[in-house]
Amino acid sequence: MRKLAFFAPLAATLAVAAMAQAQTPTVNVTVGPELQREIEKLGDREVSEQIAGLQAEVAKALAERYPGATANLVLVDLKPNRPTFEQVRQSPGLDPIRSVSIGGAAIRGEIITADGQSRPVEFSYFSPNIRDVWGYSVWRDADRAFERFGDRIEQGRY
Template identity: 70%
Template sequence: MRKSPFFAPAAAVAAALAVAGAAQAQPEAAQSAVNVTLGAELQSRVDKLGDREVGEQVARLQTEVEQALSQRYPGASAQLVLTDLKPNRPTMQQMRDTPGLDPIRSVSIGGAAVEGTIVTADGESRPVKFSYFSPSIRDVYGYGVWHDADRAFDRLGAGIERGRY
């Protein structure tokens, strides 16, 4: 009797769902809690940058810090404030507001600044103050809108993993 090829993908999907279910069944205490808020100055510029895109960057920062904390300080939590955020290329909102911007040729110095505290599982509080912006327009080589902000979040995560914070 021949096996039908139709059932092979179904078995693979079932196995993937079982693995995903097991990953979600891990205790909540092992996962890190990261809360990211916007600084007052950045909040005043959200309408100009675009609410959705700023929200995506907050989520990106939160994910990066959660991963770094789980590596270095399991069970730690962080209260972070995104104080500055600048895109390398125009956001969708900026292009709607200023039709003359070119999404390809309009380039600027981008990056991000973050402040806050990390509280380890044993209660130790560690201050965080980090910023990265391209040093000059010649150093902007990425093609993404948030290339330097992503680089800032990656460097912050690497600093946390190394124990700098």
């Protein structure tokens, strides 16, 4: 009887862990052809970090709205607000502090829900004006685009 008392809570814990793992969303992000040509100028590491940020934001949103879904996304465009390390290295005349530009990101793809429904998604956000650039980080507007995209997923707009 004591063996059963040990294994029952263990079995329940394993069942809950398996259910949680089955509900974990999958986010696949690829880079569009135009952005692929820009990676060398922006820097591999910087673009990889942005892809990871997009994956994290979308995974969080999918877990809220569509548990167990898969998102297949294409990062079509990505623009920094300030020069990246690679851009400063390639163009020494750029000031990493005072050089400011319109940034943002464009995303398209599909969300496949756990029941097999395919939902096309398309979103882009770029600062409309240089005066509207808000924040001091290199990727603030791209981060804002990812956050807004995640919010739309959570709200069920896709």
